[in-house]
Amino acid sequence: MTIKQVVKSAQQRLKGYENEAIFLLCEYLQKNRTWLFLNEDLDIDEKPYFQLVNRFKNGEPFEYIFEKATFWGLEFFIKKRVLIPRYDSEILLSKIIKLYEKYPCKKILEIGFGSGILSIIFAKIFNCKITACDINPTALEVAKMNAKLHKVEHLIEFKLCNFELIQEDFELIFSNPPYIKNDYKLDIWVQNEPQDSLFGGELGYEILEKIILFARNKNVRFLACEFGYDQKEIVHKILCTNNFKSHFFKDERNFDRVFVAIAKNEIFNEKIF
Ligand SMILES: C[S@@+](CC[C@H](N)C(=O)[O-])C[C@H]1O[C@@H](n2cnc3c(N)ncnc32)[C@H](O)[C@@H]1O
16 A cells, blocks of 8 residues: 555544544654655555554553653653653653752662653763662662663663652652552553552552651651642642641642752742742
8 A cells, every 4th residue: 555545544443533534644654744645655664554553443552652751852762561750740850850959868769760760861861870760670670771772881870669658868769650540440551550669549649648758757857749730738738747848839830749848947049949
């Protein structure tokens, strides 16, 4: 079939996702849209392409199909059973970068590293050491590969464990934890991602609360986390009860998304944010 015929047929199969049909073809042929347009009468082997179209239609996200994801303008390896990086998490990263530029910390912990994106970019920018933990063995494999890819494997100590079992103290803890309510209905592509990376409990913020208590018991100076769009009020209350002052930040759609909390005994003469 010609490119033109292939695109038409795929777009009929993917009604409502016509752009995705083109994207899949670009990836399959390793060409861009302009090239497709200029070569629309060229014959191609359509069978492997239609297999990709069916995989996507059946709920397999692009990132799992092609085993790659982009975050912070960089490419990362990704595979099934590990959370796909989200653009929203760039807010958390940008806030901890800003914080660290003013207040460098020696002992840093990331809770729930997933594909490793946050610790890897942070370590790459500041050439600093980080401890990072996660309970998912596939995440450990993927994060180690990504750390190697970005040449920071000597800077990050990846631990396969529940954060609550970590004994050391830290100055800065950051996390994008699971925070979605257990009964939230996910779309078919998100349903294919690991549920224990997404769901935080009946209320959604149970793991966030445990992280805040953990951070207080570790006497951290700073704690920075991503959270759900409707959790600001409760998260603020938990932070206050645990002796943190907090700054909240919104995403591009104006949803509350990230907090940076500072232990109340920390006194600064200048504004941090
Ligand atoms: C929302 S994902 C974030 C992954 C990655 N940091 C990112 O931003 O793309 C949350 C991660 O926390 C991990 N996790 C869940 N419970 C945990 C726990 N008790 N201790 C450590 N990691 C945990 C999950 O396995 C998952 O990889």
